[in-house]
Amino acid sequence: MEQFFGAATTIVIGVGGCLLYFFLTNMLLDRIFPASGPNISRNINRANAVRPWLFLFPALILLTLYLVYPLFWSIYLSVMDANGRAFVGMSNYAWMVNDPKFLESMRNNILWLIVVPALSTFFGLLAAALTDRIRWGNFAKAMIFMPMAISFVGASVIWKFVYDFRPEGQNQIGLLNAIVEAFGGAPETWLTHEIVNSFLLMVVLIWIQTGFAMVILSAALRGIPEETVEAAILDGASPLQVFFRIKVPQIWGTILVVWTTITITVLKVFDIVLTMTNGQWGTQVLGNYMYDWLVRGQDSGRASAIAIVIMLLVTPIMIWNIRNARKEMR
Amino acid sequence: MDNIVGQKSSLTWVVNIAAAALVLLWTIPTFGLLVSSFRDRDQILTSGWWQSLFPQEASVHYRAGAPDTAVQEGGLYVIAGNVFDGAGGVVSAFGTNSRDPAAFAAGETVQTNDGYELTVSEDGAYRLTSAVPFEGTRGERFFVTTTQPPTFTTENFVKVLNAEGLGRGFLNTLTVSIPATVIPILVAAFAAYALAWMEFPGRALLIAAVVGLLVVPLQLALIPLLQLHLKAGIGKSYIGIWLAHSAFGLPLAIYLLRNYMAGLPRDIIESARVDGATDFQIFLRIILPLSFPALASFAIFQFLWTWNDLLVALVFLGSTQDQLVMTGQLKELMGSRGGDWEILAASAFISIAVPLAVFFAMQKYLVRGLLAGSVK
Numbered sequence: 001m002e003q004f005f006g007a008a009t010t011i012v013i014g015v016g017g018c019l020l021y022f023f024l025t026n027m028l029l030d031r032i033f034p035a036s037g038p039n040i041s042r043n044i045n046r047a048n049a050v051r052p053w054l055f056l057f058p059a060l061i062l063l064t065l066y067l068v069y070p071l072f073w074s075i076y077l078s079v080m081d082a083n084g085r086a087f088v089g090m091s092n093y094a095w096m097v098n099d100p101k102f103l104e105s106m107r108n109n110i111l112w113l114i115v116v117p118a119l120s121t122f123f124g125l126l127a128a129a130l131t132d133r134i135r136w137g138n139f140a141k142a143m144i145f146m147p148m149a150i151s152f153v154g155a156s157v158i159w160k161f162v163y164d165f166r167p168e169g170q171n172q173i174g175l176l177n178a179i180v181e182a183f184g185g186a187p188e189t190w191l192t193h194e195i196v197n198s199f200l201l202m203v204v205l206i207w208i209q210t211g212f213a214m215v216i217l218s219a220a221l222r223g224i225p226e227e228t229v230e231a232a233i234l235d236g237a238s239p240l241q242v243f244f245r246i247k248v249p250q251i252w253g254t255i256l257v258v259w260t261t262i263t264i265t266v267l268k269v270f271d272i273v274l275t276m277t278n279g280q281w282g283t284q285v286l287g288n289y290m291y292d293w294l295v296r297g298q299d300s301g302r303a304s305a306i307a308i309v310i311m312l313l314v315t316p317i318m319i320w321n322i323r324n325a326r327k328e329m330r
Numbered sequence: 331m332d333n334i335v336g337q338k339s340s341l342t343w344v345v346n347i348a349a350a351a352l353v354l355l356w357t358i359p360t361f362g363l364l365v366s367s368f369r370d371r372d373q374i375l376t377s378g379w380w381q382s383l384f385p386q387e388a389s390v391h392y393r394a395g396a397p398d399t400a401v402q403e404g405g406l407y408v409i410a411g412n413v414f415d416g417a418g419g420v421v422s423a424f425g426t427n428s429r430d431p432a433a434f435a436a437g438e439t440v441q442t443n444d445g446y447e448l449t450v451s452e453d454g455a456y457r458l459t460s461a462v463p464f465e466g467t468r469g470e471r472f473f474v475t476t477t478q479p480p481t482f483t484t485e486n487f488v489k490v491l492n493a494e495g496l497g498r499g500f501l502n503t504l505t506v507s508i509p510a511t512v513i514p515i516l517v518a519a520f521a522a523y524a525l526a527w528m529e530f531p532g533r534a535l536l537i538a539a540v541v542g543l544l545v546v547p548l549q550l551a552l553i554p555l556l557q558l559h560l561k562a563g564i565g566k567s568y569i570g571i572w573l574a575h576s577a578f579g580l581p582l583a584i585y586l587l588r589n590y591m592a593g594l595p596r597d598i599i600e601s602a603r604v605d606g607a608t609d610f611q612i613f614l615r616i617i618l619p620l621s622f623p624a625l626a627s628f629a630i631f632q633f634l635w636t637w638n639d640l641l642v643a644l645v646f647l648g649s650t651q652d653q654l655v656m657t658g659q660l661k662e663l664m665g666s667r668g669g670d671w672e673i674l675a676a677s678a679f680i681s682i683a684v685p686l687a688v689f690f691a692m693q694k695y696l697v698r699g700l701l702a703g704s705v706k
Contacts, residue, residue: 004501004505010509010568010569010572011508011509011512011513014509014512014513014572015512015513015516018513018516018517019516022520022610023610026608026610030608035606035608048528048529048609049530051524051528051609051610052524052528052529052530052533053524053530055520055521055523055524055528055609055613056520056521056524056525056536058517058520058521059517059518059520059521059580059584060521062517062573062576062577062580063539063540063543063577063580063581065558065577066551066555066573066574066577066578067543067546067551067577067578067581068543069554069558070550070551070552070553070554070555071546071550071551073553073554073557074550074551074553074554077553077554084557123352126348126352127349127352130345130348130349130352131349133342133345134342134345134346134349136349137349140349140350140352140353142690142693143353143356143357144352144353144356145689145693145697146356146357146360146686146689147356147360148634148689148696149634149682149685149686149688149689150360150638150682150685150686151637151638151639151640151657151681151682151685152638152640153638153640153657153660153661153664153681154638154657154660154678154681154682156664157363157660157664157674157675157677157678158359158360158362158363158678159359160664160674161359161362161363161366161671161674161675162359162362164671170376171376171377171378172378173374173375173376173377173378173379173671174378175358175359175362175378175380178378178380207356207359210356211356212700215697215700215701216700216701219697219701239341264545267547268547268548268549270549270640270641271640271641271657271661274640274661275640275660275661275664276664286549287547287549290549291549291641291644294552294553294645295644295645300553303552303553304553306549307547307549307550307552307553308550310547310549310550311546311547311550314545314546314547317545318542318544318545318546321541321542321544321545322538322541322542325537325538325541326534326538329534329537
């Protein structure tokens with residue numbers, strides 16, 4: 001109860017404070033530069049010059065303090081020792097390129113980067129194409145989209161249950177091993193099986209991200225001008241040809257957007273690996289390795305250096321996004 | 331000629347079946363866990379959830395009543411009872427040795443290792459007799475192979491909510507996610523209006539910066555912010571996590587809202603300006619109500635994100651039992667009670683119930699937000 005009062009009070013103080021800030025500063029501005037009197041036009045101009053900054057101020061403070069400043073402070077920390085006290089130059093980075101666990105994380109991240117966006121986009125496209133043509137399409141869409149609402153941790157529980165292992169001779173309670181046994185195979189402890197386990201973790205993320213890809217691609221597919229499709233059909237194109245030769249090329253831009261958005265998610269993947277294997281058995285990824293050095297290793301230098309690597313991997317997409325956004329604004 | 335419009339043909343069947351297969355593939359894992367969360371603990375561990383509607387065969391060991399519960403019947407000492415303790419079921423076989431737990435058919439009378447006579451009948455009733463008084467303090471152990479009707483229970487949920495502290499976690503999650511959803515909306519709405527409709531130098535640069543910040547990985551912010559919070563005296567508290575979540579959600583919020591507001595008709599805003607309204611009034615009276623769909627989209631995103639988040643909560647909130655949010659508790663349970671699927675399944679379902687409800691109730695806005703939010 002007490003906790004709820006705390007939360008409620010914060011909402012009231014936070015929201016009320018914000019509102020109060022906006023009200024008061026705007027009122028003050030109108031007082032200082034009244035839109036009346038002898039200098040009316042000069043006053044209006046000045047007020048208009050100041051007001052945007054009043055509107056922006058809280059957002060700018062939060063963004064600077066919580067996103068921009070950490071970027072630079074992380075760079076600084078990455079050239080410091082474990083406690084952030086002594087300057088150690090590039091030695092954290094030098095450690096990294098020789099650390100087998102880091103190299104494993106890089107290798108896995110590259111695997112994730114190749115597999116997850118590709119398969120999520122593929123299944124998303126497939127789901128979009130299929131569900132747009134059936135009567136119960138909306139229901140089907142909702143079902144495929146549903147994992148988006150499930151937390152990565154919840155999804156990990158769901159899938160860990162699918163991968164569960166019982167020794168041979170016992171009844172399998174994990175779906176995967178039950179299927180394997182039904183086809184005459186021997187049950188496996190999947191999550192400790194190197195290489196295979198990484199792919200099984202990727203399945204979880206693909207399962208979550210496909211719905212996202214489907215929703216965006218389905219909207220794009222519906223935006224394709226009817227004439228192009230009709231013309232192709234009149235020319236005798238088969239449904240598959242229509243799809244791959246006419247529709248897909250027209251939504252290529254959207255496919256790229258979906259692909260990059262999922263790529264960003266993949267680069268930050270953390271929860272799934274932490275909860276399912278905690279990076280053991282060759283499944284480590286950068287996001288979880290960074291957390292490991294932060295919490296278990298208590299080494300802010302190395303953890304920051306790994307974070308910087310993640311940032312560097314994201315940067316090309318960031319620049320591409322900014323350029324596209326600017327192009328669109330013109 | 332049934333192919334003439336490229337839709338109605340034998341392909342329709344293929345499409346329907348393929349879609350059904352895809353839907354099944356995507357829902358079965360969740361469904362399996364949902365079913366399991368309602369199953370009896372022993373049944374989860376001995377049979378797959380897909381068998382849960384059928385009678386369950388299980389091999390269990392059972393301890394007969396303690397020696398002091400024996401009664402004398404005409405020179406014999408007798409301990410009697412029922413292996414099902416009231417629940418129904420059928421015994422098909424029993425045994426006295428763990429190496430051969432199904433040695434005898436139900437109804438037979440056999441000698442135990444200690445020289446007593448044991449009989450277990452089909453309905454589960456057992457009778458242990460001896461010519462001399464029973465010795466020791468513990469009851470005789472024997473094995474039965476039983477077939478029990480499927481049982482479903484809500485006990486798992488009661489158990490995790492109370493004993494495992496998930497009720498507390500639920501409250502903590504709620505305490506984190508509601509302010510962390512409400513606060514950024516207001517801050518972002520003002521900023522978005524300024525970026526969409528006010529003229530000032532540096533506007534384009536700021537918009538570009540917001541687009542850039544959209545993808546900054548959270549990992550980068552953790553250590554500096556943790557240090558900042560400790561220095562500022564906020565430490566690991568709700569205030570800290572509210573601020574962190576708010577700030578991390580801001581780029582998307584500003585981006586979504588700015589795009590939406592920029593698309594509102596110019597006439598409305600200009601005629602209001604001509605009528606002498608200040609930007610503040612225009613914002614409150616016109617823009618904010620008109621932007622409701624975009625506000626709702628972002629609110630859903632942010633709520634799902636803060637509710638489902640693990641990383642930020644692990645770093646910015648403490649990790650003692652009464653500070654953990656539900657995702658943190660789930661993570662702990664997966665480590666400490668990895669094999670207790672009834673606990674994991676019920677806990678997972680409590681934690682994903684709210685996001686799922688929000689998802690199904692507000693799907694329209696979520697889709698709209700996704701379409702507007704992916705950087706084009």
